[in-house]
Amino acid sequence: MTFLQQSLYLGFVISILAYLCGVWLKKKLGWAILNPLLVSVVLVIGFLTVFGIDYKTYNSSASVISYLLTPATVCLAIPLYKQLELLKKHFAAILTAIISGVFTSAASIFAMSLVFRLDHGTYASLLPKSITTAIGMGISEEVGGMVTVTVVCIIATGIFGNIIGETVFRILGIQDPMAKGLALGTSAHAIGTAKALELGEVEGAMSSLSIAVAGILTVIAVPLAVGLI
Structure with a gap:
């Protein structure tokens, strides 16, 4: 076993450096496709492949990052607290928008599963795609989905929303800041929220x-919808 494979915090260091590299590239070039998370995924995969490090070794040394996921999500409540009056004033409209987003997400997965004849396990794995990983993993496991597939779909959905969100707003002429924030958060969870904060x-x-x-x-909604297929 090489020194790299024996390093206790190998995965943690690689992940942080890859993400910082992604942030630098995004600032340097300004391309929407250069989402820091997407860049870091590509860099980490490349590094592990070149040095012959297996995923189990990487994951065990990067697990500390997972512990930060939930508190990081909770910290997103800070900007919400600053806009509490706005929330109270438009509570009904905000709630309606979020409910519509959740329903649309579930309905689109159901329709896609019918069109492509997906099995129950795949369908159940895709249903939580638009919510944060911390919640989505638990739901997927509970309804018989494949947690790994769910995580991949959640990350892909978030990155995609982060990349195209601003372009979609421009094409559709959406200028209201509340509408932009609700759309990004409901469809692309925490990664979309990173774009919203920008x-x-x-x-x-x-x-x-x-x-x-x-x-x-x-x-x-998921336990109710999962029995449809």
């Missing part, structure tokens, strides 16, 4: 709220 404080607050509410609604 757009503005109101966008970030609404996106943060969407993560929590959409997560709760999905916990309720």
Whole structure:
């Protein structure tokens, strides 16, 4: 076993450096496709392949990052607290928007599963795709989905939403900051919220709220929808 494979915090160091490299590239070139998370995934895979390090070794030394996932998500409540009055004023509209987003996500997965004749396990794995990983993993396991597939879909959904979100708003002429934040948070969870925070404080607050509410609604909706296929 090589020194790299024996390093206790190998995965942690690789992950952080890869992400920082992604952040630098995004700032340097400004391309939407250079999402830091996407860049870091590619870099980590490349590093592990070149040095012949297996996933189990990498994962065991990077697991400390997983412990930071839940507190990092909770911290997103800070911008929401700053916009509390806005939330109270438009509570009905905000709740309606989030419910619509959750329903649309579940309905699209159901329709796609019918069209492509997906089996029950794959269908169950895809249903939590638009909520944060911390919640989605638990739901997937509970309803008989494949947790690994769910995690991949959640990450892919978030990255895709982060990349195309601003372009979609421009094409559709969406200018309201609340609408932007709600759309990003409901469809692309925490990674979408990172984009929302870049757009503005109101966008970030609404996106943060969407993560929590959409997560709760999905916990309720998935067990009901999973029996349809």
